[in-house]
Amino acid sequence: MSDRKKLPEQKQLKDESRRKFFAKSALLGAGVVAAPMSATMFASMAKAQAAEAGSNSATVHPGELDEYYGFWSGGHSGEVRILGIPSMRELMRIPVFNTDSATGWGLTNESKRIKGDSAHLQCGDSHHPHMSMTDGRYDGKYVFINDKANSRVARIRCDVMKTDKMLTVPNVQAIHGLRVQKVPYTKYVICNGEFEIPMNNDGKASMDDISTYRSLFNVINAETMEVAFQVMVDGNLDNTDADFDGKYFASTCYNSEMGVTLGDMISSERDHVVVFNLPRCEAAIKAGKFKTYNGNNVPVLDGRKGSALTAYIPVPKSPHGLNTSPNGDYFVANGKLSPTVSVISIKKLDDLFDNKIKPRDTIVAEPELGLGPLHTAFDNRGNAYTTLFIDSQIAKWSVEDAIKAYNGEKVNYIRQKLDVHYQPGHNHTSQGETRDADGKWLIALCKFSKDRFLPVGPLRAENDQLIDISGDEMKLVHDGPTFAEPHDCIIVHRSKVKPNKLWERNDPFFAETIAMAKADGVNVYADNKVVRDGKKVRVYMTSIAPSFGMTEFRVKLGDEVTVVITNLDQVEDVTHGFCMTNHGVQMEVAPQATASITFIADKPGVQWYYCNWFCHALHMEMRGRMLVEA
Numbered sequence: 001m002s003d004r005k006k007l008p009e010q011k012q013l014k015d016e017s018r019r020k021f022f023a024k025s026a027l028l029g030a031g032v033v034a035a036p037m038s039a040t041m042f043a044s045m046a047k048a049q050a051a052e053a054g055s056n057s058a059t060v061h062p063g064e065l066d067e068y069y070g071f072w073s074g075g076h077s078g079e080v081r082i083l084g085i086p087s088m089r090e091l092m093r094i095p096v097f098n099t100d101s102a103t104g105w106g107l108t109n110e111s112k113r114i115k116g117d118s119a120h121l122q123c124g125d126s127h128h129p130h131m132s133m134t135d136g137r138y139d140g141k142y143v144f145i146n147d148k149a150n151s152r153v154a155r156i157r158c159d160v161m162k163t164d165k166m167l168t169v170p171n172v173q174a175i176h177g178l179r180v181q182k183v184p185y186t187k188y189v190i191c192n193g194e195f196e197i198p199m200n201n202d203g204k205a206s207m208d209d210i211s212t213y214r215s216l217f218n219v220i221n222a223e224t225m226e227v228a229f230q231v232m233v234d235g236n237l238d239n240t241d242a243d244f245d246g247k248y249f250a251s252t253c254y255n256s257e258m259g260v261t262l263g264d265m266i267s268s269e270r271d272h273v274v275v276f277n278l279p280r281c282e283a284a285i286k287a288g289k290f291k292t293y294n295g296n297n298v299p300v301l302d303g304r305k306g307s308a309l310t311a312y313i314p315v316p317k318s319p320h321g322l323n324t325s326p327n328g329d330y331f332v333a334n335g336k337l338s339p340t341v342s343v344i345s346i347k348k349l350d351d352l353f354d355n356k357i358k359p360r361d362t363i364v365a366e367p368e369l370g371l372g373p374l375h376t377a378f379d380n381r382g383n384a385y386t387t388l389f390i391d392s393q394i395a396k397w398s399v400e401d402a403i404k405a406y407n408g409e410k411v412n413y414i415r416q417k418l419d420v421h422y423q424p425g426h427n428h429t430s431q432g433e434t435r436d437a438d439g440k441w442l443i444a445l446c447k448f449s450k451d452r453f454l455p456v457g458p459l460r461a462e463n464d465q466l467i468d469i470s471g472d473e474m475k476l477v478h479d480g481p482t483f484a485e486p487h488d489c490i491i492v493h494r495s496k497v498k499p500n501k502l503w504e505r506n507d508p509f510f511a512e513t514i515a516m517a518k519a520d521g522v523n524v525y526a527d528n529k530v531v532r533d534g535k536k537v538r539v540y541m542t543s544i545a546p547s548f549g550m551t552e553f554r555v556k557l558g559d560e561v562t563v564v565i566t567n568l569d570q571v572e573d574v575t576h577g578f579c580m581t582n583h584g585v586q587m588e589v590a591p592q593a594t595a596s597i598t599f600i601a602d603k604p605g606v607q608w609y610y611c612n613w614f615c616h617a618l619h620m621e622m623r624g625r626m627l628v629e630a
């Protein structure tokens with residue numbers, strides 16, 4: 001809070017009333033009744049003011065490199081972004097569920113093959129990027145991301161930073177929470193089906209009988225990117241995380257009522273966390289104890305209440321984020337409508353599954369943090385950091401002190417509350433979801449920026465704030481405007497990520513295109529050739545700065561033309577592009593890559609194509625003509 005103390009009094013006052021106004025509007029929106037701030041909260045805030053602020057430097061001078069890669073979801077822009085941390089400089093965008101004009105993602109044949117059965121979809125809503133792990137540590141191999149809008153999961157290859165697999169998950173609607181198995185390695189990606197639907201959802205079964213609606217937990221094989229199995233649950237599912245033992249996954253449920261209106265969804269006082277027992281689920285699959293639905297062959301286990309595969313732990317109503325502490329001891333379920341979070345002891349789950357204890361016996365703390373706790377992150381010193389959506393704050397608290405307080409000891413578990421601007425959803429600490437949590441940085445992803453940036457019309461940027469957590473006191477060090485809507489991010493030390501400098505010529509990303517060339521008798525690394533196959537024309541050309549291997553080719557009006565470009569440049573960073581003017585055709589061709597795009601030659605006459613990635617002093621001259629005979 002030292003930064004606020006330094007503010008002139010008037011500014012601070014103004015700030016206070018502004019905050020109150022925002023908090024009130026957020027409350028009205030959520031239809032929640034405010035609980036007054038407790039005395040503990042005020043006491044801890046005062047105490048925090050005396051503490052030491054951290055001393056991380058957020059300055060990365062020109063020419064210097066960042067210490068961390070940040071992988072950001074792009075929300076309903078459908079992409080993933082790479083930021084350098086702590087500079088917060090945006091380094092790259094990885095198109096995933098969206099269509100991208102620059103790279104041709106969604107337009108090229110290679111990207112359409114990866115998008116598969118959803119190649120016709122142009123939009124997505126990405127929320128949760130998470131990197132594959134080995135023994136609870138980032139292994140730099142993949143980043144996985146969900147698409148809530150079209151119930152998909154995609155995988156990004158971190159050697160080339162491109163999406164390489166995409167799956168539409170059957171039997172569910174709206175894939176929301178997504179995480180990876182942490183231990184022994186990411187064999188599975190886990191994700192939640194959020195919206196309840198009838199099983200089967202074929203329009204023949206009753207749509208009015210809500211008691212037939214179900215949500216499924218999804219377990220996806222991380223290598224094949226196929227659904228290994230699904231688990232049917234009671235209630236819906238929101239967010240999820242995995243333990244550090246390779247045994248349990250846990251998900252929050254905010255609609256145990258299975259209501260279809262807002263009022264119905266928040267009617268009961270308690271919802272729950274579902275815990276999934278992985279060894280038991282795998283054994284049940286092996287034993288064939290599953291059913292299939294909707295005419296597909298994905299095995300669905302019955303994990304509803306009473307099943308030996310799952311446990312239901314009641315928590316205050318409408319929990320949201322679910323976060324595992326990096327020491328592997330706790331699942332933390334964030335209250336959202338309750339000012340508390342529920343701390344579940346993972347060590348007690350064996351006893352729960354053996355029916356030795358009751359579900360609520362696994363709760364070891366229920367600290368009251370403030371209004372609207374959504375997500376919790378951790379450092380390596382036993383502290384947790386919870387976003388308070390309604391209060392627009394980060395609450396820093398001690399997990400062990402919260403446990404003591406739950407056991408009746410008089411301790412103050414709140415270490416500090418820091419104002420953020422405004423209404424934070426996710427937060428994330430540097431490597432904080434892994435064993436390598438290092439307690440250096442915290443990112444708060446604020447949903448509203450309000451007055452923090454120059455106004456840009458009714459639609460405003462969001463505000464991703466960088467907070468130094470290395471000292472006793474959190475210190476806000478950077479405001480970062482972002483476009484709709486990074487829900488979540490991860491912060492990965494740069495030593496974990498080893499991207500390629502050039503493409504490998506035998507990369508599977510374009511192997512099918514090269515196989516097509518071979519079948520046409522074309523060596524893409526040497527030949528510039530037009531192959532006609534009825535009304536289909538395949539144009540193979542090379543590119544090397546500053547020219548295409550072909551300065552003209554001839555087709556007939558109405559031909560379906562596939563242009564295949566192979567970039568022979570071996571120089572780092574010399575990417576070419578291919579754009580056919582007036583045809584809605586453009587794509588990236590990075591060094592040593594092959595890329596292809598198909599279109600109809602529906603305009604007669606001279607049609608120029610050009611290189612649209614600046615590559616050379618003679619980049620403007622890097623063009624050629626498609627001659628279309630009427």
Ligand code: K7E
Nearest residue numbers: 127374425426487488
């Ligand atoms: Cu909290 Cu989709 Cu992770 Cu948004 S969810 S905030």
Ligand code: RUQ
Nearest residue numbers: 612614615619620
């Ligand atoms: S030209 S350096 Cu299109 Cu103005 Cu680019």
Ligand code: CUA
Nearest residue numbers: 576611613615
């Ligand atoms: Cu090649 Cu610009």
